[in-house]
Amino acid sequence: MKKLPILILLLGCSCLLNGQNIFLTGLELLQKIDENEFYQTIEYSGTMTIHIDDQLRTKKMMTQARSEGNKALVEFTNPEDYGTKYLMIEDELWIYFPSEEEVVKISGHMLKEGMMGSDFSYEDALEANKIAEKYEVEIAGQDTLNGHACWVLKLNAKVKDVPYYSRKMWVDQELFIPWKEEMYAKSGRLLKEMNVLEIEKFGTRYFPVKSEMVNKLRKNSKTVFELENISFDVNLPDNMFSLRYLQH
Numbered sequence: 001m002k003k004l005p006i007l008i009l010l011l012g013c014s015c016l017l018n019g020q021n022i023f024l025t026g027l028e029l030l031q032k033i034d035e036n037e038f039y040q041t042i043e044y045s046g047t048m049t050i051h052i053d054d055q056l057r058t059k060k061m062m063t064q065a066r067s068e069g070n071k072a073l074v075e076f077t078n079p080e081d082y083g084t085k086y087l088m089i090e091d092e093l094w095i096y097f098p099s100e101e102e103v104v105k106i107s108g109h110m111l112k113e114g115m116m117g118s119d120f121s122y123e124d125a126l127e128a129n130k131i132a133e134k135y136e137v138e139i140a141g142q143d144t145l146n147g148h149a150c151w152v153l154k155l156n157a158k159v160k161d162v163p164y165y166s167r168k169m170w171v172d173q174e175l176f177i178p179w180k181e182e183m184y185a186k187s188g189r190l191l192k193e194m195n196v197l198e199i200e201k202f203g204t205r206y207f208p209v210k211s212e213m214v215n216k217l218r219k220n221s222k223t224v225f226e227l228e229n230i231s232f233d234v235n236l237p238d239n240m241f242s243l244r245y246l247q248h
Contacts, residue, residue: 026137026153032176033169034130036205041066044230045077050118053220059116064236071241074125081116087246091161093122096246103247112163119192119215119223123163131155134162142173145180149173164191175199175206190216197224202232 024032041064048059058078065072074086083098093106106113111122135155143150150170157165164183171178177199183192198210209230214222239245 026139027132029151029171030132030137034132036176036207038130039067039232041234041236042232043234044227047226048118049224051222064240066236073240085246089241094246119213119221120225134159143170145170148179177206192216
C-alpha cells in the first residue's frame with residue numbers, strides 16, 4: 001500500500017484516525033480535544049505545588065466551575081490561605097480575603113499574573129472555553145513524545161480575548177489529549193510550556209489530572225497542578241457564582 005504523500009498531510013491539514021480510512025482536519029482534532037476536556041460543570045479538589053529554586057510551596061483548594069458564562073469558584077484550604085476565595089465570571093475575577101473581610105477585583109492584564117504566586121496564571125487555571133472557538137489550526141506534522149504518537153498542531157488566535165496569541169500542541173493520535181503545549185506571545189516569544197503528567201478515563205473521556213507548567217519568563221520555577229475527587233456535570237446552584245456567596 002502506498003503511503004500518503006506528506007504534502008497532503010501538511011497542506012491539506014488532514015490525518016488518518018487510528019490507521020482507519022477516516023480523515024480528520026485540524027479543526028476536527030481540536031473538537032476531539034474539547035470533547036475530552038470541555039465540561040458543562042465540574043467539581044474537584046486540587047493541589048498546586050510551586051517549585052521556586054529549592055523551595056516548595058503547597059496550595060490546596062476546592063473548585064466548582066461552570067462553562068456557561070465561564071464561571072468558577074475556588075476556595076483555598078491550606079492553613080496559610082484558609083478561607084481565601086476566588087470568583088471568576090467571564091473575564092473578571094474577585095478575591096475574598098477572610099482576615100480583612102475584604103473583596104478585591106482583578107481584571108484585564110492582571111489576570112495574566114500567577115495564581116497564588118504559581119506559574120499558572122488566573123486565566124490558565126480558571127478558563128473554561130472551548131479551544132476550537134478561539135483558535136485557527138493547522139497540522140504541522142507528526143512526532144513521538146514519551147512513547148506516544150502525536151500530531152503536532154499550530155494554533156493562531158482568531159479572537160482577541162485569548163491568553164496566548166499562538167500555541168503549539170503535541171496531541172495523542174489515539175486519545176486526543178495534548179501531552180505538551182507551548183504558548184507564545186504575538187512577537188513569537190515562548191512564554192510558557194505545559195506538560196501533562198497523568199491522565200484518567202472518566203466514562204468516554206480522557207482528562208488530564210496532573211500537569212506541570214513552566215513559565216519561561218521566570219528562572220528555576222515550575223508548578224505542578226494535581227486534581228482529585230473529580231465530578232463532571234454536577235448540579236451547581238446559580239447563586240454559588242455571586243459576590244454575596246463569595247463573602248459567605
